[in-house]
Amino acid sequence: MQRVNPLRTLSTYNLSLLRQDLPAGLSVFLVALPLCLGIALASGAPLFSGLVAGVIGGIVIGFLSGSELSVSGPAAGLAVIVADAIAKIGSYEAFLVAVVLAGVMQFVLGIIKAGRFSSFFPDSVIKGMLVAIGIVIILKQIPHALGRDNDYEGEFEFQQLADGENTISEIYRAIETASPGAVVISLISLVFLIMWERIAGKSTRAFFRNFPAALVVVLIGVGLNEFFRVSVPEWYLGDTAHQHMVQIPTISPGKSLFSIFDFPDFSVLGNPKIYGIAATIALVASLETLLNLEASDRLDPAKRVSSTNKELIAQGVGNVLSGLIGGLPVTSVVVRTSANIYSGSKTRVSAISHGIMLLIAVFLGGPMLNLIPLSCLAAVLIMVGYKLAKPAIFQKTYRDGWSQFVPFMVTVIGIVFTDLLVGIALGTVVGIIYVLYTNFQSSLRIDRDGRKVLIEFEKDLYFLSKPQLKEALGNLQPGDEVVIDGTKAPFIDHDIFNMLHDYRETAKVQGIHYELRNVVLNRRKRIRNQGVKATT
Incomplete structure (x- = not known):
């Protein structure tokens, strides 16, 4: 994508563009x-x-x-x-x-x-x-x-400064x-x-x-x-x-x-x-x-x-x-x-x-x-x-999924009924919540084949993934053979790490074969420390 250079634009300006x-x-x-x-x-x-x-x-x-x-x-x-x-x-x-x-x-x-x-x-x-x-x-x-x-031209807040009306009541008065x-x-x-x-x-x-x-x-x-x-x-x-x-x-x-x-x-x-x-x-x-x-x-x-x-x-x-x-x-x-x-x-x-x-x-x-x-x-x-x-924009955003549509609508409603900055703030907060939710929903994958269960971490695991992981462990049945694979997770939050190790006792009591593979508290830190030792 082209970056804008103001001096270059004016120095190489084509006079034919004046028509537009x-x-x-x-x-x-x-x-x-x-x-x-x-x-x-x-x-x-x-x-x-x-x-x-x-x-x-x-x-x-x-x-x-x-x-x-x-x-x-x-x-x-x-x-x-x-x-x-x-x-x-x-x-x-x-x-x-x-x-x-x-x-x-x-x-x-x-x-x-x-x-x-x-x-x-x-x-x-x-x-x-x-x-x-x-x-x-x-x-x-x-x-x-x-x-x-x-109301003043150019005022866009819902509550109007000039006459004490709001956007909707002003239309009624105008009619x-x-x-x-x-x-x-x-x-x-x-x-x-x-x-x-x-x-x-x-x-x-x-x-x-x-x-x-x-x-x-x-x-x-x-x-x-x-x-x-x-x-x-x-x-x-x-x-x-x-x-x-x-x-x-x-x-x-x-x-x-x-x-x-x-x-x-x-x-x-x-x-x-x-x-x-x-x-x-x-x-x-x-x-x-x-x-x-x-x-x-x-x-x-x-x-x-x-x-x-x-x-x-x-x-x-x-x-x-x-x-x-x-x-x-x-x-x-x-x-x-x-x-x-x-x-x-x-x-x-x-x-x-x-x-x-x-x-x-x-x-x-x-x-x-x-x-x-x-x-x-x-x-x-x-x-x-x-x-x-245009109505087509609403339709397209709706088709993009709830993670796009909900922050979009919160922003629209927030700006229309408050003002620009409040609406943007509301939409941004909701958008970030959806991003976090989507991110942590996809942070682990659960595959079951009969009695064999693989719980694989797809990325770093933070404490916000704890409810999803807790639910997955709670759904395990006596006789299951469970492998928790943390190979793809360079970082595992301390809360998650403790919960996984504490579950060993629960698995024994319930008759669940339970194995942790490459579940490391902070692999990044260990690799960094190993690199320091190697250089010294």
């Missing part, structure tokens, strides 16, 4: 725009902080990333941590110092190659994470598609208060996206494969809303003054460009709290990044292998820069990465281009972009969610 990368970057930009603003709102931070983080995540981390397809930006999973930290420290400027320090910590984690820990997450858990995120995207976007925007204009826009947008995808799959014309359907959907949404304004005023969703629209903040007349930025207050470096907050951000952001990298590699059609250590270094640099100019903490994020991949991205150029578009939007495109209804963007995200959570 630029449309994908545009699609990601349209998805990222409301998410950056929504996460800033959910974090209790200035709106521009979300856009700044999005620009840094796209351009800087996109350039340095260890992945070709991962897209970084402000993360919903950090919103609660950020809001709590700002309240504890007392100001957003003081909090920015923690972001800078977190970036330094991530950089160090990359240098010491801590990225290897991403390999410890079971495959079924990563698959469950992708499906769960898809379901959450759909559930969270239904209210926006119906015109209810009480009660559905806006006809938003419903029409979202339904037409969804139908268009489905038809466009089917045509692109069957058509030989490159236009349908390369032109971003998300852009057409946005134009449809803006056009329909303007039509409502003229012809059906009661369906009109409003303009920049209304909640249901993209709301990019604008620079006040007479104020300088730097007035929109916040800068860290380094006078708080003497406060011990700042270091605890920084460590928390570094840990959670790194974990989310590593999980998303595993997920993006799974979705990558080219099956490239991302460099987790390069990614941690890139995230560290990104967070230092983001903190220095007033941005939120940055991580690699599943929603934007998924949108990037499903939009046909080939290289990191799509992530970089989306960051450039966000930068242009901040300074030049605000008035025009503020005409976009959230309902048409909700349709784009619902399609991304469906691709992540």
Whole structure:
């Protein structure tokens, strides 16, 4: 499998790939725009902080990333941590110092190659994470598609910060208060996206494969809303003054460009709290990044292998820069990465281009972009969610057996009804339990031929195999001729060893012929000691 080298990618870049990368970057930009603003709102931070983080995540981390397809930006999973930290420290400027320090910590984690820990997450858990995120995207976007925007865009926890509702009750409230204009826009947008995808799959014309359907959907949404304004005023969703629209903040007349930025207050470096907050951000952001990298590699059609250590270094640099100019903490994020991949991205150029578009939007495109209804963007995200959570994935995982299906479902349910990290933790614990159970179930083999019984150890035997072995010994009958063969077990746990030798007395009393063959407490240690003696 091919390892990702960012400098090689850009130095040997084929301009023909722009036909896929630029449309994908545009699609990601349209998805990222409301998410950056929504996460800033959910974090209790200035709106521009979300856009700044999005620009840094796209351009800087996109350039340095260890992945070709991962897209970084402000993360919903950090919103609660950020809001709590700002309240504890007392100001957003003081909090920015923690972001800078977190970036330094991530950089160090990359240098010491801590990225290897991403390999410890079971495959079924990563698959469950992708499906769960898809379901959450759909559930969270239904209210926006119906015109209810009480919850922040980009918040993915089950219990909502904004209005005290949860994911399910929010949908019920949205149905009660559905806006006809938003419903029409979202339904037409969804139908268009489905038809466009089917045509692109069957058509030989490159236009349908390369032109971003998300852009057409946005134009449809803006056009329909303007039509409502003229012809059906009661369906009109409003303009920049209304909640249901993209709301990019604008620079006040007479104020300088730097007035929109916040800068860290380094006078708080003497406060011990700042270091605890920084460590928390570094840990959670790194974990989310590593999980998303595993997920993006799974979705990558080219099956490239991302460099987790390069990614941690890139995230560290990104967070230092983001903190220095007033941005939120940055991580690699599943929603934007998924949108990037499903939009046909080939290289990191799509992530970089989306960051450039966000930068242009901040300074030049605000008035025009503020005409976009959230309902048409909700349709784009619902399609991304469906691709992540197709029913076929459930069927395939079920066919793979219970050891895959149970951790997969625990992860899905855990993420949908709690949040990302809790769901991942639950799924990982269950996955490890299944791995241990399967491993110790296959650690010994029992063959019976009439009265002759062979109990053969297939691998190292640990105390967790004790119940299975105890049951096997308990099933022996008077007159049996039993051989316990430990030839293939370099290591036998002390509990197992004692139990096997203690059973000699039981075998005598019951009239069982009992023989132990090569049952050694720790063959590895003996071989090592013999080797030392031989050399001396």
